Amino acid sequence: MNPFYQCIKNLYTRVDYGWIDQACDKVSCFAIAKVISRHDESLKYIKHLTKYIYKLTNEHSLTLLHALIPKGYKAPWIQYAKKKEVIDNRLHIKIMKYLGYSEREYAYVKRTIERNFNSKLLSKKFGLN
Numbered sequence: 001m002n003p004f005y006q007c008i009k010n011l012y013t014r015v016d017y018g019w020i021d022q023a024c025d026k027v028s029c030f031a032i033a034k035v036i037s038r039h040d041e042s043l044k045y046i047k048h049l050t051k052y053i054y055k056l057t058n059e060h061s062l063t064l065l066h067a068l069i070p071k072g073y074k075a076p077w078i079q080y081a082k083k084k085e086v087i088d089n090r091l092h093i094k095i096m097k098y099l100g101y102s103e104r105e106y107a108y109v110k111r112t113i114e115r116n117f118n119s120k121l122l123s124k125k126f127g128l129n
Helices: 003-013 020-024 029-036 040-049 058-068 090-099 103-116 119-125
Strands: none
Touching: 003 020, 003 029, 003 058, 020 058, 029 040, 029 058, 040 058, 090 103, 090 119
16 A cells, blocks of 8 residues: 555554654655545644644644544545646647636636637637648
């Protein structure tokens, strides 16, 4: 198992502190805290750690995190960050810049533009032919 996910599992399930020495070299406490903060029930425990996470060593941060999180039979499912969809079409990038839209705004109106405007005429207007 990946050491990162093994560390998260150990934080939620193991009562002893012996595993922290081996995990300190392999994982970052910042990344662990970021992933655990996505779980709503654990968020209230993480907020106590955020005051000290930059001042403590990796080992001390994991120990404090281990002490704060209540133990159970298994680690909860934590939603991961999804990869952002990259706009690869040059025409869409030019239209987005012309209109002054961000990627999020453009994603909202993209279908409307594709339905109402001819892509050949737009390509000609933006000099892509």
